Amino acid sequence: MKKVVSFLLTAAIMLVVAVPFAAAKPSAMSLLQACKITVDKQVLFIKEDDEARTATIKLACDPNKVDYSDISYSLVGGQVDADAEGREIKVTAVKGGAGFVKIEHDEYIAVKIRFRVFSTFDKETPEQRVKPELSNKQKALIADYKSYMIQVSNASEHESRALDAYNNNRYVDSSNKSAVYAVFNKQVVPNYSKFLYSLKLIKPKTAELTAIHKNVLQHAQLRFDGFSMMKQSMAGAKLNSKMYDQGYAKVNQGTTYSDKAVDQLDKLSDKLLSLEEEL
Structure with a gap:
């Protein structure tokens, strides 16, 4: 259930646990x-x-x-x-x-x-x-994959911090709005901003990883925009439930892009597992 309105017309919102992109990505392949x-x-x-x-x-x-x-x-x-x-x-x-x-x-x-x-x-x-x-193209793909997974893993530390704070404060109503706002203001949005910024610094070299990273960036941008809207909805004297719902929808929309990226990584993983690396 996403939103509950009490008989006092006080909005109370309950959200599904958000999972970091790093938790879903395949393991290192080499x-x-x-x-x-x-x-x-x-x-x-x-x-x-x-x-x-x-x-x-x-x-x-x-x-x-x-x-x-x-x-x-x-x-x-x-x-x-x-x-x-x-x-x-x-x-x-x-x-x-x-x-x-x-x-x-x-x-x-x-x-x-x-x-x-x-x-x-x-x-x-x-x-x-x-x-x-291995051809030079295959060697380049393996090297790009290893580099990419390390960089995303490092960046995802910021996402994990943001989502830990978010998942521990998934309920908001008039009684705790100020406390939840403080968590979004000091932890969720700043950490997710660092995650998004770190992702933008990653520049894959191969077409395969470039296509995957495009979806990862879209995932992060939508979630960041969603969390920012949710924070803003709590900034006033009263909770803006409509804005909060819109932000929540963006967070969920971001998950669809991370699902695409994980599916692409799974397929690339299968491709790489068929190769052999020479020491």
């Missing part, structure tokens, strides 16, 4: 955002000593994002063998050529680590390369 992956060397030699034949891949993952038991690896090309030991993967040269160890997680873009393998030190040739499987 495994490199959840795990720091390092390798001590990527050129190996079959007929040299143990140190030259082997390499170690180390994983250090954020436990809030990734469970190590959900990470797996596979070999591409047959040039190396590998064995997992705790949070390390021991790699051993098998045959000459170039191949990969691919590290995978169902919710992230896989990471492939390239190894060049030679028989002895004197056989190494710098020309031996593996053609990258």
Whole structure:
């Protein structure tokens, strides 16, 4: 129920909880955002000593994002063998050529680590390369996506503060109008203004993220306008219920654009998950 009018003709308005855009967005898609992956060397030699034949891949993952038991690896090309030991993967040269160890997680873009393998030190040739499987356009999209998600996440801290204050003061009538107005004046509108300003500073580089950001900006602008109208409706001696309702409608209208943006991000997420990133 949005509005209740008492027998004393005093307006009392009850609003639905507003959810931050950040709460609905997909998680970061690159495994490199959840795990720091390092390798001590990527050129190996079959007929040299143990140190030259082997390499170690180390994983250090954020436990809030990734469970190590959900990470797996596979070999591409047959040039190396590998064995997992705790949070390390021991790699051993098998045959000459170039191949990969691919590290995978169902919710992230896989990471492939390239190894060049030679028989002895004197056989190494710098020309031996593996053609990258990602095009420059795909690499640019992954980079833009990672950058965009970080920037939106940082900006959304302001939105979360605004909506926490808003959701804790969702009821207004003649008895608490002044108190609710103070919350809108000091917390809701200023924090949402910072959120909108932060979003306007974000400049995606790819067409996909530009289209998504257009909807995110529309979402934020409508919500900001709505909260501003709701604040203004409480500024006078009496609550202006009509203006309050108009502001509330704008807040809801903004949600339709965030829903579009989340749907677009979901589709982009599926697209990115089909790719593999090379370390």
